Amino acid sequence: MRYFFKLFFLFGGLFSSHLAASQSPSIFSFPQYIEGFQLQQKDGYTLLKIENTNSNSPGEKQSFALIHRDSIALRKSVAQLYAHIIDIPVQRLVVSSTTHLAAIELLKEEASVVGFPGTQYISSEVFRNQIKKGKLTDIGSDQNINIERLLVLDPSLFIGYTVGEENRSYQTIRKAGIPIILNNDWLSTHPLSRAAWIYFFGALLDKHKEADLVFSSIVHEYQKTKQLAKKAINKPIVMSGAMYNDVWYAPGGASWGAQFIADAQATYAFPSNNTSSDSYSLEHILDLAKEASFWMGPGQFTSYKELATSSSHYAQFAPFHSKNVYTYAAKKGATGGVLYYELAPQRPDLVLKDLLFIFHPYLLPKHRLHFFTPLNP
DSSP states (O other): OHHHHHHHHHHHOSOOOSOOOOOOTTTOSOGGGOOSEEEEEOSSSEEEEEEOOOTTSTTOEEEEEEEETTOHHHHHHHTTTOSOEEEESOOSEEEOOHHHHHHHHHTTOGGGEEEESOGGGOOOHHHHHHHHTTOSEEOEETTEEOHHHHHHHOOSEEEEOOBSBOOTHHHHHHHTTOOEEEOOGGGOOSHHHHHTTHHHHHHHTTOHHHHHHHHHHHHHHHHHHHHHHTTOSOOOEEEEOEEETTEEEEEOTTSHHHHHHHHTTOEESSOOSOSSEEEEOHHHHHHHTTTOOEEEOOTTOOBHHHHHHHOGGGGGSHHHHHTOEEESSSOBOTTSOBHHHHHTTTOHHHHHHHHHHHHOGGGSTTOOOSSOEEOBO
16 A cells, blocks of 8 residues: 555655745755755854754754765854754765755765665666665665664765654664754655755765756756746646546645646646645546546556456546556666655656647647656556
8 A cells, every 4th residue: 555655646646745945045946946955054064954844843843954074164064053954065975865866966965875675666776786786785675774784884974754643763862872953855845945955965075066067057947848838729628647446546736746736837637736646536536537638657557458357436537548548656666666646756857748748749749758658558
């Protein structure tokens, strides 16, 4: 069940981030997209503030002073102001989400990552090569970190994330003297806000300028594609999601995935103000999707045969018969990691181009699909 929900929630997003931080325009080229964290330039160091998304303390922020490791005198004075001091650039990093890896790869800092839970989920060829070389170690699963293996790696920083309550392994990691910073990039509901978390890693790896260049390029491509989409001659209706135990789950109407559909000049069949997921009865879905032309992200299914075998009800939707069902679950790395999970949050420009090509192919006739593929027979 967990795998099922991950498949379509990643298209939509589970929750929204509470913090739309005010930032200094001198730090970011596009400050309007910074969400869930803050970076403030201080005298000789950078202050990183992260919103605590733990349900017991919503809205609380954690502060980390990022100081160059050779600034010994400054470190002593700043330590009197902040409890958490991080030496940068971080040299031995452990991360816990494949989305973190995508941002780090864009900054060309793959050598800084020494550990990851569940390396089989990594699709990146660059990081798979690091695994083959013995430079990236598997530390168990994200919910059951192998502490002994982690300690052997002697990491200088652990990047975690939360879904509801904090991972129970994190307290043990902290007690071992390893600092933890939470990166909840997946909470951002706008495609560009999620991609903007590259600044988070840019700060930790002392590559802010590189992060700004990468993100600026992504914003430019996304906005250019969004403008091109406005030339579309129609706005097809798009459905999403799939059934689990006779309940249809789909991204909310104000979710990350729904924003992509809107920016590609299409109409989402399941409108709501929900930034997380919505659940429907089959009867309700049949009514809402009765005019749908496309079906994006049908759960874990990658073929029409799988859909029909799972439930005869799927054949009641027009996209099933017109062969306009598209999945992102088919493109995987060498050990089964889904490319979309890893790279799509960091490259929303490629996602938008895929959708524009699918909905309005005459606007991008030479585009080759990066994430999505039509379902197999």
